[in-house]
Amino acid sequence: MDFDDTPEETAWRGRVRRFLEENTDDVVRGRDRHTDAAGAAPRQRWQATLYDAGYVGITWPVEYGGRGGTPMQQVIVNQELSRAGSAPLVNGIGLGMCGPTIIAHGTEEQKQRYLRPMLRGDDIWCQLFSEPAAGSDLAGLQTRAIRDGDGWLIRGQKVWTSAAQYSRLGLLIARTDPSLPKHAGLTMFLIDMEQPGVTVRPLRQMTGDAHFNEVFFDDARVPAENLIGEVDGGWRVAITTLMNERLAIGGGGADMGVSVETLTRFAAKRLGALPADEQALVREKLGRAHVLAMAQRYTGYRRLTALSQGRMPGPEASVGKLSLVTLGQLTAEIGMSLLGDDAAFGADAGGDDRWQYSMAMWPGLAIAGGTNEILRNIVGERVLGLPGEPRPDKGVPAAAPTGVRA
Ligand SMILES: Cc1cc2nc3c(=O)[nH]c(=O)nc-3n(C[C@H](O)[C@H](O)[C@H](O)COP(=O)(O)OP(=O)(O)OC[C@H]3O[C@@H](n4cnc5c(N)ncnc54)[C@H](O)[C@@H]3O)c2cc1C
Known part of the structure; x- marks a missing residue:
């Protein structure tokens, strides 16, 4: 794969970047901390602004409100949104999971009725x-x-x-x-x-x-x-949703403010303040995080290659989610080590609590959309060809006692 933008991609990236720079005051930044419709409203407006400008639903069919573009164009939009510090789009579950499921299995009437308001964020799913x-x-x-x-x-x-x-x-x-x-x-x-x-x-x-x-x-x-x-x-429909969920979570996009690059800059400032033995430990972990970040990036490119050739990524979607979470947890752990005693304060002391927040958030992402253990089972069975797990409830009516949780 050629990692550089083609001339068309360079032009597209320039267009997206210019739009984000011209509309920088509208970019909704920060985390998704709201708990009700009023809290979600600014992100809903931001998604509508992006949609009206043509930057949401790049690969979705034009007849349902999409742009009919390429997966690479969508990736470029994701990268530029991340670069601009944009929060995740409010209707991430609609865009990442519900929409692709309706496109694959829905009726024509459902597609006409539901997809456009989903893309614009008018209907949240x-x-x-x-x-x-x-x-x-x-x-x-x-x-x-x-x-x-x-x-x-x-x-x-x-x-x-x-x-x-x-x-x-x-x-x-x-x-x-x-x-x-x-x-x-x-x-x-x-x-x-x-x-x-x-x-x-x-x-x-x-x-x-x-x-x-x-x-x-x-x-x-x-x-x-x-x-x-x-x-x-x-069940067949659910498989489509779950596959898209792993792609959506593992595929990256919005800026969570805790990338390895951010971490490295933070380490350059803070490492010297730690005791010498801790410095060595943090350096070693930082090296490991860089290696994982590269593995994550190149596994992502493999996924992109499949998409750009019109193939649906297979088990690499599971690997992508697994490696993203492993990297995220390690990054948060290093950030906390660099904070030292200050880790106990953060937002309460008026400071930046991104590392504390990240430390508390990643365990959830190791569960959502398929736990690490389940994803390892998928990799073991479908990538490495290891024997499958015993399935004692196979073929047994759902209502019957099976001896396993049902
Ligand atoms: C932040 C977050 C957001 C979520 N959002 C949604 C959502 O929007 N919609 C939705 O429907 N769900 C959502 N979920 C739920 C998520 O999909 C489930 O939590 C997840 O599938 C695990 O199911 P469980 O919690 O019942 O754990 P269990 O399945 O009971 O698992 C418990 C433990 O046992 C392990 N385990 C289970 N089976 C096996 C096995 N066969 N082999 C090895 N280990 C195994 C698991 O890895 C785990 O460690 C969300 C979860 C989180 C954390």
Whole structure:
């Protein structure tokens, strides 16, 4: 792969950069700390500004509000947004997961109706997959969709649902037939989050933010036209969402303010203040972080090569997410070591708390979108060809006791 921009890419990058420089006052910076619709509003306006200028949904089809551009153009936009210090786009879950799922499995009417407002950030979406007893073992989920005339009634509970407190719509997977084996009786729907029968309760994380929620469904309604894919065919649809989720998380984009470059500049200032033996330890870890960052970058290029040749990246999406998280955790750890005793203060002392925040945030990302252990299983089985895990519940009806959590 040639790592330099082509003349067309150079021109595109120049255009994006100029736009961001001319609109620098509108760039929403900082972290995603809001917990309600009012807090999300400035990021919603920023996404609309970017969309109206043609910088959101670069690879999405033109007929659904996208730009019909190339994956490289999208990567360049991501890089320039990061360079400009932009916060993540408010509808990241819509753009990264729900949209690609609707493009792959939705009806023409769903695509016409939902994709453009999703791109512009007018409708914010959430992903209603995980439950109290179904995360890694997602197919063990128990939320029911019960036939009611043409449509369905939804009964059950989801948890860890990011952005649900200000989402208008959600992508929901529920069990339609408990007599079938657990992967077979599931169906995917899109659901109106603002209707009676949907209760959203924010959950506070150790960062101090309430980024995710528990969501209760008490006979919430889903009309027939909100079915995505086939009845009892939801697992195939979910695989599309999960693959895109790993790509979205592992693919980078927004500036989290804690890159290895930032860390190195910070180390240049702070390292000398540490005791000599600690300096040696930090230097060694810093070296390791640089190696990981290069591995992350080149694995990313491999993913890009697949995308630019029109192929869907395979298990390298899992490797990308795994290495991003490993690097993020190491970077945060080094930042904290460099802070020394000051690590105990940060924002409370009026200082910059990015390393403390990052230290508290990365463990969550090691879980979201597939835990490190699950991703290692995928790499072991699908990349290295090691024997698969035992699956005692294979082929057993979801409702039957299996001896494993279901
Ligand atoms: C910040 C954050 C945001 C999230 N946002 C969303 C969201 O928007 N929508 C949504 O649906 N979900 C969301 N989730 C939930 C996330 O997808 C689940 O937490 C994740 O899939 C793990 O499921 P679990 O929490 O039930 O843990 P479990 O699956 O119970 O796992 C517990 C532990 O056991 C390990 N383990 C489990 N199975 C195996 C195995 N087969 N082999 C080896 N180890 C194993 C896991 O790695 C983990 O360490 C979010 C989570 C976080 C942390």
